[in-house]
Amino acid sequence: MNYMEEYKAWLESPYIDDETKKELLSIKDNEEEIKERFFKYLEFGTAGLRGKIGAGTNRMNKYIVAKATQGLAQFILEKSDPKMGVVIAYDVRHFSKDFARIASEVLAGNGINVYIFDDIRPTPMLSFAVRHLRATAGIVITASHNPPEYNGYKVYWKEGSQILDDVAIPVQENIKKIKDFGEIKYLNFDEGVKRGIIKVIGKEVDEAYYEKVLSLALNDDIDKNISIVYTPLNGTGNIHVRHVLKERGFNNVYVVKEQELPDPDFKTVGYPNPEDIKAFKLALELAREKNADIVLATDPDCDRLAVMVKHNDEYIALNGNQTGAVLINYLLSQRSKKGLLKEKSMIIKSIVTGNLGKNVAEKYGVLTFETLTGFKNICGLENKLEKEGYQFEFGYEESIGFVTGNFVRDKDGVISAMMLSEAAGYYKKQGKTLVDVLNDLYKEYGYYLENNFSLIYEGIEGMEKIKRIMKYYRNNFPKKIGNLNLEKYIDYLDGNVYNVDGEKIGEVNKDHIPSSNVLRFFFEDGSWYAVRPSGTEPKLKVYIYSFATDREESERKLKLIEETFRNIVDKI
Template structure:
């Protein structure tokens, strides 16, 4: 559709007027390529044009989802629609629900802004054919997105995403797409979700919790789930508790970003908390802070991943371990594989993203007859109750993390002590992530092409071998893996372009074999990590 026709059929007078004032160059840029499906959906800035998030794009995407569901013989089935509190989310969710209803689907439009895992839960709980959450997760305030789940509340993968994109390309003009009003409902599903999240608790005992939802939608739901699990001593960062789409107290609304957790850690220190919890804006990610000898610090995503995986496997009932599967992504630490072996369970490594991790017990990724009990990736995403939510879930993770702290305290140890125990058992593992911002996806592709054409054979003094994950057996991804070993120390680097932002990401891991000299091993691993990080920054 050319710009003139798009503007003429834009149902939103604000974006139509905005496009009308664009320069020819800006207009050409916005119409050069439509918004594409990345991490199970669309994500982009809220503004006019087919390359962004706006009412016209949402209407066409919803019409396309309906066509694909009909093609899959799911006409007339239930679809769950939810939203976060970002700019445009309410209007986008309403439009999504109304298009699906007009196409003959039974639409459950959840009331109020709610966490993304509530939608994933609702799809699975109700047996819905699909779920759509309007959210841009932890992206900057100017962005919004459109996340799609199909059967079982699992994020869509190819070819479904390509089918939806193809249907969008043939969609009618946005103002000609039929809509039918849909009243909100499903309040009982939120209560059921909170009750289920509380059930991940395995131990009894109290902890004092400091919590922030970082201006997102997870605050009230997290507090309700923690209280339902029996945790009553909860302190929240007041300035960040209510949803605010402008995220005024943080530069980036992502708990992993430097400074984002500063107010949380101050609250934790001031209140004498036992654990600090930071949720991202749509509450599907959870970052954990703990006290140590040098004060409070946030755990890395891998450290939390090791701790929760070991805790869940240690609590499995006898007879369940043999068929139990834990999963981590190719960009995450490899320690979980050793933890699984220690407990007699299976480990599956998947491509990046929970659309793959959630399928770790499903052929062809996983093995028939196995049962997924846990999955994580280093970007603070954890699936701790796959039977209920087949996606990352910051709320249930927060409950389990508090439960772990209570259990460790009753054993006379702490999170830091437990990390030492894992290192003594499985060796010291040090991880890092080096991010290189690029102008656009073309620049990221240029770097990947250069590395493929001439992969480095040496990395910080280590001879390394390169594996191209774009050409391996099974599901492929645009990533390169470099591995090497010297004198018992192993190094591993995975480099890939981001699926949602203009970034090139390098994931580093340095490991040393088990020994009694944890301090010495950590110092050496950190020295190597720094040398490797310096080397990859030059790529």
């Protein structure tokens, strides 16, 4: 598209307000900025929209939100029942509430019922509300843990999980057909409320959600006096995590004051990602003061949870694989004792998540299914397998996303905080920390260690380099690294499993794992690594997992695989 023509069209459009035009006029002499804002439309996909806030086609603003919502509205009118309604939630970010109201007005303008939350809510509560209210879809305005200048728009379908291609592609086609903002239908928010087509929801949905979350509790024979420090990182988790922990009887919960209240600028942390140890700085100060047993952090939309554990007088961070394995061990051991596990009980993990949790599940007779990264895929597979009679026990991925129960179809930081606190209280009563539990698992199942990292390749040259690396590894992968012999590899682009000579020896379940540009290499000893280009950034993502019966040997293998990989890609 011609960026200058688009820029002028926005300035001349009768549907663009004066404030937006003023912002655009302020960049009239900056062609590079005009190009950046107008060289394309924000792409609508299975993850919805995400981008920097501002005026322009390649920005998050009320016009782009309205256009996306009109495209969704048309799909609902064609394929579903508008009376079922759409649930809308929003986070703490700049313009989140405004964008949520715009989406409400467009849906109502198309005759579609709307349920909109009265204030900020965690993303998983949107997933719950879609199912609870039997709505046809859900929208949440959030950019998760992105920097403050970003916002986003995610769409959920009636099962409560994020949309997949069967919805995303036709909605995107509808959006592309809208040539003029005048085609978008609106009904004023207050008028919509007056007519009853827009309903404001809150307390009654919260209470139904809390009841379901608390029903997941497995054990009261725990130490409820454990000391817990919690930070919502100035996001949506504060009220809901604290409420659930209090209802479970955890009274020694201390919240980081500076990060307790919503702040769209995330001034105390900058990059509000709990995977980043720097996000724990203030929480650790409070933890040392309060002698906390565990330190919990949720990201701004409260769908992911990170934990640090006090062990031998120091605080140790558990990564997503480790936390997942500890939770699986606790949940399945307790459910097994209570006779709650079924023959078709299962967990679901992503293909780049480690195998320790899978081995723990196997001990309890629980099956493990794999799918692509992202909870849209994990919960999408849950929806399918549920219809085949499987009982969902747990879903997780290495990037600190976890969920249990069947009433939320997304990762859930509230549920995760409660279950991890329960596990910590249970093991403390036995004189153990969560790190002790993890070490016990290593002793029983072997040392699964990991190093996941990204290689950044900017610009057009960078994109070409990523393509060359993927092509090289499809054709010239090393069959031996040190004393590690390659056994097989999977190319998820064609869904086939190959031996070291490139001969097809099997295929993945393509109904569970759609085609994706991912390569995964397995060694005879149980170590493996995977490579994939990022779908959203100029990065090559690398996942390395080593396995050995003792830690030192596993660490040696991990280092060896990484060094070999880096040496190869440097020369490509």
